[in-house]
Amino acid sequence: MMSVGEEGYLEAVRKVMEVSKTIQKGIKQIPELFIVGSPDMTVIAFGSDKFDIFKVNDVLSTRGWHLNALQRPNSVHICVTLQHTLIAEDFLKDLKEAVTTVQENPSAFEDGMAPIYGAAGKMPDRGMVQDLLIEYMDNSC
DSSP states (O other): OTTTHHHHHHHHHHHHHHHHHHHHHHHHTSTTOEESSOOOSSEEEEEOSSSOHHHHHHHHHHTTOOOEEETTTTEEEEEOOGGGGGTHHHHHHHHHHHHHHHHHOTTOOTTSSHHHHHHHHHOSOHHHHHHHHHHHHHHHO
């Protein structure tokens, strides 16, 4: 804030909030997706009841987008920052294409993180999730 001042800071926040709303609107226009909750700020979580959202995340990763996987419900989230103000439309385009790719190839992407996150979300013993992820990371990364 020291370098941009209060007005510069407020302008940056305004831009980020506008882009957050743009991304939310774009996600809502993809019928296979739903937004988790009602995001008031810049963290937007979304999932799908039609397919494995973690596969969409795997496709997005191949295009340079790195979203965070969530569970209960299975979803991913993007944290909108000032950098997204220039590339929000690129993200939405890639997201739409990732959804199409997963729908057209539902058995693909079994080598990504989707199987790990999907299995972890179904385990009734949450302690097993930590053990599984540690084992996976130790042996495959």
